[in-house]
Amino acid sequence: MGAYLLRRVLAGVAVLFVASFLVYLLVSVSGNPLAQLQANPHISPATIAAARAELHLNEPLLQRYWTWLSGVAHGNFGTATTGQLVGPQLWPRIEVTLKMVIPATILSILIAVLIGVLGAVKQYSKVDHLLTGLAYLFFSTPVFVVAILLKDYLAVDVNNGIGHTVLYTIGQNTPGTTGFWNVLTDNVQHTVLPVLTLTVVTYAAWSRYQRAALLDVLNTDYIRLARAKGLTRRRVLYVHGLRNALVPVVTVVSLDFATILGGAVIVEIAFGWQGFGQFLFQALTGPVSPDVNSVQAWLVIAATAVIVFNIVADVAYGLLDPRIRYA
Amino acid sequence: MPEPAFDTATTAVAAREQRAAQAGLNVEARSQFQLAADRFMHHRLALASLAFFVFMVLVSTAGAHLWHYNYAQITNQFATGPSAQHPFGTDLIGHDLLAQVLTGTATSIYTAVVVAAISTVVGTLIGAVAGYYGGMVDAVLMRFTDLVLVVPGLAILLVLAHGVSSLASNPIWIALVLAALFWTYLARLVRGTFLSLREREFVESQWAIGSSDRRIILRHLIPNAIGPIVVNATLTVANAMLVEAALSYLGLGIQPPSVSLGGLIASAEGDATVMPWLFYFPAIFLVLIILSVNFIGDGLRDALDPAQRVRA
Numbered sequence: 001m002g003a004y005l006l007r008r009v010l011a012g013v014a015v016l017f018v019a020s021f022l023v024y025l026l027v028s029v030s031g032n033p034l035a036q037l038q039a040n041p042h043i044s045p046a047t048i049a050a051a052r053a054e055l056h057l058n059e060p061l062l063q064r065y066w067t068w069l070s071g072v073a074h075g076n077f078g079t080a081t082t083g084q085l086v087g088p089q090l091w092p093r094i095e096v097t098l099k100m101v102i103p104a105t106i107l108s109i110l111i112a113v114l115i116g117v118l119g120a121v122k123q124y125s126k127v128d129h130l131l132t133g134l135a136y137l138f139f140s141t142p143v144f145v146v147a148i149l150l151k152d153y154l155a156v157d158v159n160n161g162i163g164h165t166v167l168y169t170i171g172q173n174t175p176g177t178t179g180f181w182n183v184l185t186d187n188v189q190h191t192v193l194p195v196l197t198l199t200v201v202t203y204a205a206w207s208r209y210q211r212a213a214l215l216d217v218l219n220t221d222y223i224r225l226a227r228a229k230g231l232t233r234r235r236v237l238y239v240h241g242l243r244n245a246l247v248p249v250v251t252v253v254s255l256d257f258a259t260i261l262g263g264a265v266i267v268e269i270a271f272g273w274q275g276f277g278q279f280l281f282q283a284l285t286g287p288v289s290p291d292v293n294s295v296q297a298w299l300v301i302a303a304t305a306v307i308v309f310n311i312v313a314d315v316a317y318g319l320l321d322p323r324i325r326y327a
Numbered sequence: 328m329p330e331p332a333f334d335t336a337t338t339a340v341a342a343r344e345q346r347a348a349q350a351g352l353n354v355e356a357r358s359q360f361q362l363a364a365d366r367f368m369h370h371r372l373a374l375a376s377l378a379f380f381v382f383m384v385l386v387s388t389a390g391a392h393l394w395h396y397n398y399a400q401i402t403n404q405f406a407t408g409p410s411a412q413h414p415f416g417t418d419l420i421g422h423d424l425l426a427q428v429l430t431g432t433a434t435s436i437y438t439a440v441v442v443a444a445i446s447t448v449v450g451t452l453i454g455a456v457a458g459y460y461g462g463m464v465d466a467v468l469m470r471f472t473d474l475v476l477v478v479p480g481l482a483i484l485l486v487l488a489h490g491v492s493s494l495a496s497n498p499i500w501i502a503l504v505l506a507a508l509f510w511t512y513l514a515r516l517v518r519g520t521f522l523s524l525r526e527r528e529f530v531e532s533q534w535a536i537g538s539s540d541r542r543i544i545l546r547h548l549i550p551n552a553i554g555p556i557v558v559n560a561t562l563t564v565a566n567a568m569l570v571e572a573a574l575s576y577l578g579l580g581i582q583p584p585s586v587s588l589g590g591l592i593a594s595a596e597g598d599a600t601v602m603p604w605l606f607y608f609p610a611i612f613l614v615l616i617i618l619s620v621n622f623i624g625d626g627l628r629d630a631l632d633p634a635q636r637v638r639a
Binding site for chain 2: 012015016018019022023026027029030031136137139140141142143144145148152153156255258259261262263265266269270280281284285289290295298299302303306307
């Protein structure tokens with residue numbers, strides 16, 4: 001187990017290293033950060049040359065990557081094209097995104113398991129058909145369409161119905177709110193719709209996997225044996241069935257973590273959250289873009305999260321299913 | 328009637344057909360394709376979805392030319408709701424929304440089909456080589472797909488789409504950007520299928536009679552892997568439409584003067600409460616088309632790849 005973990009971590013570091021190199025090249029050649037300066041006739045060539053030197057753009061690409069890499073090895077993510085250090089901007093941004101991603105992931109898992117079990121137990125019933133139809137509808141709907149529906153229609157109706165703003169549709173909180181309960185309520189009011197948006201598009205596919213996995217398990221001999229020896233349906237379903245049917249779902253959830261992070265980028269932009277996804281988006285499309293150091297910081301952190309998540313899922317897989325051996 | 332013990336397969340079939348004919352039954356040999364087509368025809372939802380999808384393709388391509396407004400034409404009706412003259416209403420500048428939705432539908436479908444075509448061909452070829460030969464190509468491919476699994480795909484697409492944004496009024500560029508990511512999924516799938524197929528007896532027999540690798544791959548392996556390939560090519564169309572819409576929403580998709588459904592929805596966002604028709608017509612078109620493609624993919628999976636069938 002220890003050797004297995006070590007190998008996984010080393011492989012993860014190697015992938016991270018290659019990914020950072022490729023993305024650095026890709027971002028650097030994908031655009032010219034000085035394009036806007038150069039397009040402005042009022043800016044003198046000297047200023048542009050100074051900006052070029054400041055961004056180290058006159059150095060060879062490989063040297064720039066090396067500077068970045070050795071900086072990161074010392075815990076320094078470099079300077080953004082805005083002149084600010086990248087490092088100190090990261091955690092406040094990540095915090096905002098986690099406020100959306102963690103509740104949405106947990107909620108999606110709960111709903112997916114619940115609906116998957118319901119669909120499998122009541123296979124081909126009206127409820128099952130309805131839930132299947134909804135799942136198909138949701139994974140055929142773009143994230144931002146859900147976001148617009150919720151913020152421009154649902155939230156407006158709810159707020160008008162109640163008479164004051166209950167559901168906020170822009171920003172992650174109201175700046176200047178004080179007092180524990182006020183801050184908490186304010187945060188919840190801002191978070192409900194983004195979390196709902198991300199959950200709706202995430203749970204749908206997972207619930208299908210859960211349903212299929214449980215149906216497979218319920219048709220096995222050991223379930224028939226458990227029923228034959230007189231256990232209650234409930235016990236067979238939850239202790240013998242669901243425990244085994246959760247195993248494949250764990251993998252799907254962990255592999256989808258990267259997709260959730262991608263979805264979070266769009267949800268943050270739809271709801272105007274100043275989170276980590278917005279950070280990536282601004283680094284790619286802001287006034288002095290592409291901002292390669294900021295993109296790289298996003299990449300390293302997002303990819304690390306995905307790798308850690310995958311390793312944790314594989315370990316959980318083994319704990320849930322003793323047949324799996326780590327070789 | 329006892330079967331002769333040493334009968335060959337052909338005469339056994341002939342005998343069976345003869346018996347059936349005597350009993351008044353009409354027996355025809357059916358090819359794999361006919362069997363699959365039969366199974367697909369029994370999938371009512373998939374069939375209806377296919378009809379809907381074909382209808383949308385025809386209406387959007389023909390309709391965009393027949394409808395008396397052009398998508399870029401500016402009328403003197405500003406921000407009017409649906410009416411007889413403008414069934415889908417008009418936007419703030421006076422564009423006829425029906426014309427825009429028709430053109431946008433055609434663009435979105437075209438882009439997605441191009442993505443699916445490119446990524447299927449490239450993914451199948453690379454996956455086939457990796458799965459059949461193993462070795463270097465396989466190692467490089469697997470490491471590459473590891474990368475794609477680790478880096479959120481949207482980030483890669485954003486970088487690439489930003490790189491081509493000055494060219495992206497031509498949808499082909501966005502299609503290339505999407506295909507640059509999507510082929511890896513197809514390649515993984517084909518590789519996996521080939522890894523198991525190449526151990527089978529019918530491939531061994533081809534080695535034994537000295538068939539070339541090229542012949543084995545093209546004549547034996549790909550036809551046997553065609554089920555999953557076709558299913559995933561179809562699902563790629565749905566996925567590409569979703570992702571192109573997301574890129575358009577972020578301002579990095581197909582650029583004006585071209586219109587796509589995602590772009591129309593994105594530009595309606597600010598006015599969605601006062602001019603809801605600007606939002607819901609393109610949104611309904613987009614979601615229904617993606618839904619129909621997903622159902623077609625499901626029907627194809629049941630028809631072509633019964634072993635893979637998700638218990639539905």
